[in-house]
Amino acid sequence: MQGVIDYLNQNEARFVEKLCEYVRFPSVSAQPQHKKDVRDCAEWVVKHCQQIGLEARLCSTAGHPIVIASTYTAFHQRAPDMVLLRVGVALGVAVLIGLLFSFERHPERLLRAPDPASPLTLALHLDGLGSGPESTPANADATPGKPLPKSLPAQRRGTSHLPPFLRHAGEGPGMGAVSRPGVWAGLRQTLDVAGGEFFDMGRYLIVGALLAASVRVFVSQGALEALATNPVNSVLVMQALAFVLSICSTADAFVALDFSSPFTHGAVLGFLTFGPMVDIKSTIMFLGVFRRRVVVYLILLPFLFTTLVAVWANLNLRF
Numbered sequence: 001m002q003g004v005i006d007y008l009n010q011n012e013a014r015f016v017e018k019l020c021e022y023v024r025f026p027s028v029s030a031q032p033q034h035k036k037d038v039r040d041c042a043e044w045v046v047k048h049c050q051q052i053g054l055e056a057r058l059c060s061t062a063g064h065p066i067v068i069a070s071t072y073t074a075f076h077q078r079a080p081d082m083v084l085l086r087v088g089v090a091l092g093v094a095v096l097i098g099l100l101f102s103f104e105r106h107p108e109r110l111l112r113a114p115d116p117a118s119p120l121t122l123a124l125h126l127d128g129l130g131s132g133p134e135s136t137p138a139n140a141d142a143t144p145g146k147p148l149p150k151s152l153p154a155q156r157r158g159t160s161h162l163p164p165f166l167r168h169a170g171e172g173p174g175m176g177a178v179s180r181p182g183v184w185a186g187l188r189q190t191l192d193v194a195g196g197e198f199f200d201m202g203r204y205l206i207v208g209a210l211l212a213a214s215v216r217v218f219v220s221q222g223a224l225e226a227l228a229t230n231p232v233n234s235v236l237v238m239q240a241l242a243f244v245l246s247i248c249s250t251a252d253a254f255v256a257l258d259f260s261s262p263f264t265h266g267a268v269l270g271f272l273t274f275g276p277m278v279d280i281k282s283t284i285m286f287l288g289v290f291r292r293r294v295v296v297y298l299i300l301l302p303f304l305f306t307t308l309v310a311v312w313a314n315l316n317l318r319f
Contacts, residue, residue, distance in 0.1 A: 008183050015183070018048070067249045071272070074253035075260075082269070085313070089273045093305045100301070110294045225262060231314035234267035235307055242275030249276040266314030270306050277302040 008015075025041035028034040042058055049056035071086055072079040104110060227233050238259065247255055252275055256268045278299050286295040 012183050022048075067253075067276075070250050071253040074257045078265075082265075082272075085269055086272045089269065089306065089309050090276065093273065093277070093302055093309075096305065097298075097301050101297075110290055112289060112291055228259075228262040228267070229264065231264060231266065232311055234264045235270040235310040235314065238263055238267040238271040239274045239303065239307065239310075242271045243279050245275070246279035246281050247275060252276070264314045265317070266310040266312075269313055270310035273309070274302060274306040277306070 022041070022044065025037055025044065026034055027038045027041035039058075039060075046056045046058050068083055068087065071083050075082045101110070227237050238256075241259075242252070245252075245255070252272060256271045259271070260268050283295065283299065286298050290298065
């Protein structure tokens with residue numbers, strides 16, 4: 001083990017240089033103008049893997065095939081219909097909701113007012129910090145670049161409570177000279193952040209699993225079948241299940257397949273289209289960014305649109 005530690009310490013500068021080279025790629029896949037950057041980043045990863053002895057190759061695709069492939073694999077003979085419906089309904093609902101929100105002339109009104117005590121707001125004020133650990137001014141509003149407000153708690157006015165990479169970001173010229181932790185200190189910080197995220201989200205997933213198990217225990221088979229065959233109620237039940245389970249869209253098709261025999265096909269379609277748009281995790285993220293009224297719209301609009309399409313599919317389509 002000591003040999004591994006020595007190797008890491010001896011090559012720390014090289015590792016950090018490689019990491020910085022990697023993260024410099026503006027590989028924002030959601031923005032079409034960065035399509036070339038995404039490919040350049042992928043080619044860099046392939047080359048790096050090959051240099052360290054791994055077999056790697058770049059597989060170009062026309063779009064985002066993982067969700068489509070998993071849905072096709074799960075549903076076998078019914079795959080073409082389910083894939084087309086899932087992609088078409090999800091795309092149509094997303095575009096429609098985007099168009100509705102585009103009528104807002106002041107998009108900033110959709111967002112929550114910044115919390116002056118949050119680490120993110122503090123980070124936006126780092127260009128106003130001095131070099132000392134407690135040198136934050138305390139006599140202005142929460143506009144980025146201006147000093148923090150007087151109402152900020154005393155323990156939040158300095159930078160000593162921030163992570164090291166934010167604590168020293170106000171030092172030096174420009175964006176500042178960031179104090180880089182050692183390999184093990186950086187790993188410990190990474191694990192601390194990951195652990196916090198895990199426990200923050202894990203409690204909601206546990207509650208979701210508990211609710212799903214409770215349905216199996218407390219709802220009789222006859223009552224479940226009555227719900228499953230009703231063209232409206234079956235859709236509502238599956239959408240509620242999708243919200244609670246919060247399953248990744250690359251795997252939800254296999255979960256939906258388990259319900260495809262008792263439940264209607266429209267209900268399964270509702271599960272596959274509503275779940276990736278709105279679930280427990282996304283609702284929590286919405287509440288952290290948007291105003292509550294906007295969050296209500298972000299939940300209700302996908303729910304109503306996908307419900308209408310799924311019920312229509314139950315009444316008019318035969319798979």
